[in-house]
Amino acid sequence: MAPTSLSPATVEVLDRIEHLFQLSNDRLIDITRQFVEDYNLGLGEYNKAMAMIPTFVTGVPDGSEKGTFLALDLGGTNLRVCEVTLHGDKTFTLRQQKYKVSEELKTGEATRLFDYLADSVDAFLTEMGHEVTDVEALHLGLTFSFPVEQSALDKGVLLTWTKGFAARNAIGKDVVKLLQDAFDRKHLHVRCCALVNDTVGALLSRAYTSGGCFLGAIFGTGTNGAYVEDISKIKKLGDSTSLLGMSKMVVNTEWGAFNNSRSVLPSTPFDNKLDRESINPRFQAYEKFISGMYLGEITRNLLLNLVDASPPILFNGNSTPILNSHYGFDTAYMSDVENASNLDEVQKVIVERVGFKPEDVSLDDAKIVKWACHLVAARAAKLSGCAVASVLIQTGLAKLGGGSSSGDERFSVGVDGSLIQHYPNFEDGLRASLRVLVGSDVESRVDIGLAKDGSGVGAALCALQAVKQEKTLERALQDTSLG
Numbered sequence: 218m219a220p221t222s223l224s225p226a227t228v229e230v231l232d233r234i235e236h237l238f239q240l241s242n243d244r245l246i247d248i249t250r251q252f253v254e255d256y257n258l259g260l261g262e263y264n265k266a267m268a269m270i271p272t273f274v275t276g277v278p279d280g281s282e283k284g285t286f287l288a289l290d291l292g293g294t295n296l297r298v299c300e301v302t303l304h305g306d307k308t309f310t311l312r313q314q315k316y317k318v319s320e321e322l323k324t325g326e327a328t329r330l331f332d333y334l335a336d337s338v339d340a341f342l343t344e345m346g347h348e349v350t351d352v353e354a355l356h357l358g359l360t361f362s363f364p365v366e367q368s369a370l371d372k373g374v375l376l377t378w379t380k381g382f383a384a385r386n387a388i389g390k391d392v393v394k395l396l397q398d399a400f401d402r403k404h405l406h407v408r409c410c411a412l413v414n415d416t417v418g419a420l421l422s423r424a425y426t427s428g429g430c431f432l433g434a435i436f437g438t439g440t441n442g443a444y445v446e447d448i449s450k451i452k453k454l455g456d457s458t459s460l461l462g463m464s465k466m467v468v469n470t471e472w473g474a475f476n477n478s479r480s481v482l483p484s485t486p487f488d489n490k491l492d493r494e495s496i497n498p499r500f501q502a503y504e505k506f507i508s509g510m511y512l513g514e515i516t517r518n519l520l521l522n523l524v525d526a527s528p529p530i531l532f533n534g535n536s537t538p539i540l541n542s543h544y545g546f547d548t549a550y551m552s553d554v555e556n557a558s559n560l561d562e563v564q565k566v567i568v569e570r571v572g573f574k575p576e577d578v579s580l581d582d583a584k585i586v587k588w589a590c591h592l593v594a595a596r597a598a599k600l601s602g603c604a605v606a607s608v609l610i611q612t613g614l615a616k617l618g619g620g621s622s623s624g625d626e627r628f629s630v631g632v633d634g635s636l637i638q639h640y641p642n643f644e645d646g647l648r649a650s651l652r653v654l655v656g657s658d659v660e661s662r663v664d665i666g667l668a669k670d671g672s673g674v675g676a677a678l679c680a681l682q683a684v685k686q687e688k689t690l691e692r693a694l695q696d697t698s699l700g
């Protein structure tokens with residue numbers, strides 16, 4: 218409800234906007250049904266809207282894995298380099314360093330970007346005091362959180378950039394090779410042996426620390442999910458002999474691209490403006506409703522609409538350079554606004570974050586800003602529930618609309634991202650929508666847990682898997698040559 222202490226004319230405008238952001242239970246069900254349909258289209262054929270990328274990861278860890286590996290994480294706000302030691306008892310230690318990726322690198326020539334990745338690994342190794350003369354190459358897992366069509370654990374071509382990246386001459390190329398070439402140019406004794414998406418990392422690391430997991434999900438700068446699927450349902454793989462004897466494979470859904478046609482997603486004029494002005498109009502539709510990169514911008518569009526109303530509804534018709542700039546209103550500010558315990562505090566947040574003078578922000582303004590943040594974030598949380606529910610349904614763990622489901626099996630979801638970690642009540646909203654979609658019995662058995670350091674630990678687990686597979690292959694080859 219719009220705050221009712223405002224003038225009736227204002228309340229009427231706000232109510233109209235609020236109506237645009239409502240999601241009925243029927244709409245949530247339609248969205249979830251469409252998700253499941255799109256999953257199956259994507260599993261059947263390549264080049265579908267929902268990419269449903271086979272990852273060649275054919276099992277999840279159980280916590281007994283051991284070893285030390287490097288991990289490189291590109292695709293979030295920062296570039297991270299880590300060294301991960303898996304102790305084999307569900308625990309690990311991790312040393313890491315963050316590096317900034319400039320806009321220039323994100324949108325310049327791809328070789329420059331990959332040279333920078335190699336430089337960062339070099340700097341990290343120096344800082345950690347690694348011996349450059351080590352005889353055996355260090356194994357590195359690359360967490361690369363963009364849509365990649367993978368053909369092996371250590372091979373995958375970039376399909377498209379997302380989240381503000383647009384480096385030239387990378388699309389269609391094998392990103393492992395781009396990175397390895399950069400290492401080789403620098404004569405770094407590091408070998409990239411595994412390629413993993415951050416969602417897959419979240420799934421694997423949660424499985425490692427909790428002994429099992431069916432879904433890894435990211436709610437950060439972007440949103441995406443990866444889950445464990447029956448290989449028999451990944452029809453587009455055909456009868457690949459290399460997978461003989463395997464029954465499961467992790468699939469990276471790339472669900473951020475769900476419903477690019479927006480036939481079921483509830484677009485408002487504020488969403489449309491965001492999309493038009495984005496660097497990838499008409500793509501990543503779902504992500505633009507859900508994730509940290511965009512929620513602040515939707516809210517900014519909404520707030521400016523109220524500033525520009527005649528007569529003005531917000532800030533007396535005034536704005537600030539922050540509020541005027543594209544992506545100037547960060548999703549983290551929304552968190553601050555919603556975390557504020559009273560309107561005086563909201564006022565303070567607006568002054569500090571948006572750059573108004575205290576006298577230019579009334580308590581009514583504070584009330585409206587808080588209402589706007591809640592509207593945008595609550596819709597995102599509910600929509601996030603559709604993705605989680607759709608995977609429960611796709612994997613046969615639940616039925617759409619709920620209904621009787623027996624047993625006391627727990628369903629573990631590994632999550633990562635600032636939004637789910639820090640946004641107030643985000644998980645509650647997601648769970649409310651799960652109750653509508655799969656019933657409260659199933660919802661109460663869903664354990665949502667942080668995949669701590671998921672991208673680092675996930676990459677390490679994948680690198681371990683790759684080394685194991687290579688050794689098995691080597692042994693098989695030796696056996697044949699001896700025999």
Ligand code: ADP
Nearest residue numbers: 293294437438509510548549552634635639640
């Ligand atoms: P990434 O997804 O890039 O690995 P994060 O998970 O930290 O990194 O997500 C960063 C995104 O989360 C940014 O878009 C930022 O606006 C948003 N964000 C950062 N802090 C918060 C917060 N406290 N509450 C909500 N969103 C936040």
Ligand code: MG
Nearest residue numbers: 293415437634
């Ligand atoms: Mg991340």
